[in-house]
Amino acid sequence: MTATATATATLVVEDFTWRPYGRSEPVLEVSLTVRPGERVLVLGPSGSGKSTLLRAMAGLLDDSLGEQQGSVTLGGTAPQAEPGRIGLMLQDPSHAWVAEHVGRDAAFGPENRRSSPHQVRTTAEQALTAVDFPYDAGHRTTALSGGQQQRLALAGALALNPDVLLLDEPTAMLDPPAAATVRAAVLRAADERTLTLVVVEHRLADWAGVCERTVVLDRHGRVLADGPTIQVLADQESQLLDAGIWVPGIEPLTVSDLRASDPVERSGAGPKSGTHSRSGGIYGSSATGLTDFGDGSAALELSGVGLTAPDGRELAADLTLTIEPGTFTVVTGPSGAGKSTLLHTVAGFIPGAGQVRLPGATGPIDARGLRRSTELASVVAWLPQHVDLLWTRRTVIDEMLATSRVLFAGDPVRLAAANARAETLLTELGLDHLREADPYQLSGGEQRRLALAAVIVHAPAVILLDEPTVGQDRHTWAAVMQVIDRLRAEGTVVLAATHDESLIAAADHRLAIGADRPPVAAEPADHAVREVVEPGAPPAARNNPLALLIVALGGVIGSFFVTDWLVGVLTLLVSVLLAPLAVGRRTLVPTLARLVPVALAALTVGWSTLVFSDRAAFSSAAFVAAAKEITRIACLVVPGVILVGVLDPSRLGDALAQRCRLPHRPVVAGTAALLRLQLLLDDWRRIAQVRRIRGLAPGRSLPGRIRHVASMTFTLLVHVLRQAQVMATSMDARGFAEARRRTFALPSPWRGRDWVAVAIALLLVAAPLLLSLR
């Protein structure tokens, strides 16, 4: 089963066509043979079907999406005949992981293949070691950076011992050092295992040197050129440049290149003149929120700003900085250095980080922050990295004007100016034909351009851009740069967090932060897959989750025997006395927080007993019953609420699949989803932040708030549905599709302590029963 005939597996794509439903023409028409061990680079303009080709090669195209003809075979059989022979790495590694810990994630493929648990663990360990993974197998998947997650994805593919590795822009989202590490790991694995590589990329420099063969697709998904890389690049250079591909040795399109064909005359106001004349802007009359130039502080001023990482690490202290209007400043530094955090601080998302004075704001952003969403929007704009969280309207033009329509509702002159500016931006960013399109229907590059337009149309004085060019083709890059240059000419403060060398070269100032990273532990990481218990976890954390659920159930059953308030109080006392078994020092505060709504619920039930029971409302009998009900609800709910803190989704999934024998696939999928809870909470917060800074946060009215939350829910759902589709693809690439029964790397043991838990459950039933008999 694990033996492979690597040297004989030829990948043959024969007369393959793919027509998605709703299209009259196929988007892909390809015949291609890839010999064993060959390394092929696939290039083409966006929409040329490159990603579709990779999915077809992996045998993962879904009949529900379109019609396919022709065939794909690997060594004569269908690619998914034996899942895992073809590994797939996707652009965004955050959608690829499925397990809580690194080791279990690498074990996912072997588990699907039903290897023995021992074999699964060995294979996963070897795969982690093969990619030289820097952390232990017990490291949390969510604590990894993008580059490390991508390396983990590589380990996950290698654990299935593939013949072919398909790479769909695997380094597009990474900073250059991380990209280089991932590339090196892929190449080493390819060398050691004689892997066939098929790489889709639009930054040629990264892979052209290692792929001896290049295939270029045209925009109809047909092969335009196929041959030795050097020759193809020489022959097709102009087509590649037209397609927006970054060709080594060719500089990015410069702003002056673009301006040569630009009909609008450049503003007379010099970019770095320091005069605060904003009225001569390219986009017509000034439409900014600037109200007061009197104090001469049109600059962005930061003083005493401290940056703290999400995990509490201090990144920078006492940052003091003045950025003059009409300048473009880049913030650089390694991943995790605090670049995004700095932007968030300027945007006022992190109150108390220090003093930030935004030009035109009525007061500094300090511990109390700027209160009103519209006030914030009028002075500062923010382009987040994930732009699909931005959309609030149904058409491109409405999206662009959303903020302006709120800010300038009572100012027709400014609104007209914003309208004119939007029209100019539509044309300049090549979006004019999409004016009435749904923002969600745009391609990735188009969405990024629209996002940029949407956050700047109302012309705020400060514009914050988070990695505005990451993963962009040459054309979009040039469009972004052009807009930045215009903003600069208008006297705007532009601050961008970036790794992009070309963008850095175009900046007026560079702010490098956080050069020092904590050194990685010198001792080699332990890649052995074993049960993970966090240090300092309370005893119950080692219990089988089913035993914990039985304890909670005991509380529920026991609550039915609570006949008066005294019995209730005494039974509750049992739960409280046993609570230290399940609540550690670190989980005490969250547990208490979870108990607050329970108390409110108990009081509501008490109140409704007082008024709505069979007894006369507010009679003394009703009061007695209400007191009983309050304690009964506490007995019912409290044990479960305490235990939730130690219920771990991964172990629960293992228990439900192995002990309860529930169907494996839904359990595993459910676990992978629940593990993303914290990330989705972060997304929800980001959606709220985006709306706040765009001036779209609701007022106090109830209908306004309902509309706001409804719209946020919609945005989250679209985001999550897209994410689910990528997750499913990457799970199927590791053989999940046919894994109706799987094996599990770790057992779900039932130990002595679990019998103790059952005894506690019985106690929770017996205590009220016996007390009520007294």
Next chain:
Amino acid sequence: MTTATQARAGRAHTVRAIGPLFRWRTVDLVTAVMIGVAFGVAFIGWGQVYNLTGPLFAALPPLSGILGGFWWLPAVVAALIIRRPGAALLAEIIAASVEPLLGGQWGLATLGSGVIQGLGVELGFLIFAYGLFSLAPAMIGGALAGLLETPYEWLLYYREWAIGYAGVYAVTMIISGALVGGLLGTGLVRALAATGVLAPFPPGREHAEARGA
């Protein structure tokens, strides 16, 4: 006029899930569970709105059923998107397990509600033999979820309510289930289809075909 005709034609020919009904694709599974988690997160946001109505419902708890249908939106949405038996149940169980993790008022007892509400919505689609995925099964399923959820809550939470108040609660839950769960859920799925994000699912196919391909 053409849009109306197409819409009617679309309703007459409900697109079914691809392959055998019980043969879930991975994307079906992952979508169902992620819908569950997403709603679990969104419910926290809705909590802020819900709190504004808090005093009213605290004063008159049997009326709080008016918003009950909200809680089984994930079930309705998952059923309408995935169109396989069990989709509603799976999404609702996941949504119900997110709630206690984030601090829901009823703790793990919410899991029981999740099962009951999910089954209620499933029943609505079962009546039509999982062959029709339109407003009617969605509203019937929503109403059934409300009908089934009421005795669970009466038994577990509001035991002392007089039967008349429990009746009021049942009626508000049923109406809410049909309107907030069924009607709103159907509208939400239509809006999602319009973004193109449901392309791998029957509603996405219906949308693409309705646009005239």
